[in-house]
Amino acid sequence: MSVYTPQTIEEAVELLATHPDAMLLSGGTDFMVEVNFNHRKPTEVVSTKAINELKVWDVDHSSHTVFIGAGVTYSTIEATEIAEVVPALAEASRTVGSPQIRAAGTLGGNLGTCSPAGDTLPVLAALEARIVIASPGSHREVAFADFMVGAKKNSLRSGEMVVGVSLPIVRGWQGYAKVGVRNAMVISIASACLVRDDVDDSVKVALGSVGPTIIRAHDAEAWWKDQTVPRSKEMFAEFGARCALEAKPITDHRSTADYRRHAVKVLCARLAARSSSR
Ligand SMILES: Cc1cc2nc3c(=O)[nH]c(=O)nc-3n(C[C@H](O)[C@H](O)[C@H](O)COP(=O)(O)OP(=O)(O)OC[C@H]3O[C@@H](n4cnc5c(N)ncnc54)[C@H](O)[C@@H]3O)c2cc1C
Known part of the structure; x- marks a missing residue:
């Protein structure tokens, strides 16, 4: 060589x-x-x-x-x-x-x-x-x-x-979360990054391990932007569910498609809640 x-x-x-x-x-x-x-x-x-x-x-x-x-x-x-x-x-x-x-x-x-x-x-x-x-x-x-x-x-x-x-460099909150079979030394089963821009209160969300490429949850982002009511627990849960609809998970040796979709829902709801608890 x-x-x-x-x-x-x-x-x-x-x-x-x-x-x-x-x-x-x-x-x-x-x-x-x-x-x-x-x-x-x-x-x-x-x-x-x-x-x-x-x-x-x-x-x-x-x-x-x-x-x-x-x-x-x-x-x-x-x-x-x-x-x-x-x-x-x-x-x-x-x-x-x-x-x-x-x-x-x-x-x-x-x-x-x-x-x-x-x-x-x-x-x-x-x-x-x-x-x-x-x-x-x-x-x-x-x-x-x-x-x-x-x-x-x-x-x-x-x-x-x-x-x-x-x-x-975005003015606002940003966070990353992942789910794996243990806490460390692990390849993700599902992951998500949320970036919230304080200037217009928009969010950008990207999902990992739930499709052939990284997936931007554009529909959930647009839904977030349309909400005029104050941010609430119910809204974060709805946002998580909408992000999960955009995932394209498969079942493989690491996880099932159903569990991956559920993980996306939970991760995105949590990230949205954290972005609002500053
Ligand atoms: C025990 C273990 C645990 C790991 N855990 C994780 C984890 O939790 N999360 C995770 O994301 N990854 C994980 N990895 C994978 C790996 O560490 C990452 O993907 C890392 O970023 C690879 O970087 P590297 O510099 O070692 O790349 P290399 O191994 O040197 O190269 C990786 C590939 O990228 C190409 N490449 C390298 N540099 C360039 C460049 N400048 N331009 C274009 N192509 C390039 C190479 O040709 C090769 O195809 C793990 C790996 C191991 C062994």
Whole structure:
């Protein structure tokens, strides 16, 4: 196996373009599991480890945006100013694996794998993140909704890699919650992120592990906006039920479709209630 260790993004994408079979390796927490189980047999690997440009993050209060490099780990997201300005992303990061996985695993790797159970992905969907992508000599940006195109499928083209993610700093409450078979070291059975914007009291909700892609509960969001009565317990329950109607869960080795739908209902009602109890 040939392992390349480029120092810059440009070198990395040149390598990907000239070695079409080469696979990107970041923290290796997904990649190496696949290699160990013989699901992936790489002959050429491009490691991102030495690319410092991918490990940067920046909070820009004047433009109300945060940029997080693809090589930023979960433990960095949890422990820096990122956690203050995008708290839902920090909450999601805290639920990933163990401290060892969070020290190695990266945001770019979560996007590379693009599993519907990826914990950061509902947050990126609810915040309408833009994914910054590099290829030799150019950069492009896509909305998260156009980036994730199926279960473990993203819209990266040959020779491209994720450079980072651009997120808005929203004035209002945001939170992430997930259900699994235990409290830690668990892949979600269902997850949800809710972002409430104080400016117009709108909400954005994204659901994980209940469809081939992350699902935005657009109908429930619109219903929330139409409500003129004061927010109440009944309203949160109704909102949760409406979010569950938009889930497209399946039954698999982790859970049943019915339980997943029920979990979405409970998670979304709770997130809505928390958003109102500030
Ligand atoms: C024990 C264990 C527990 C886990 N628990 C969770 C969990 O609770 N929640 C969760 O979401 N995940 C979990 N994971 C999965 C994994 O940790 C995450 O998906 C992590 O974000 C992967 O990042 P990485 O840097 O290790 O990526 P890698 O394993 O290096 O790469 C993953 C994929 O992304 C591609 N890739 C890497 N970098 C880029 C880039 N810059 N641009 C484009 N493609 C890229 C790779 O080619 C590969 O296909 C767990 C894994 C393990 C082993």
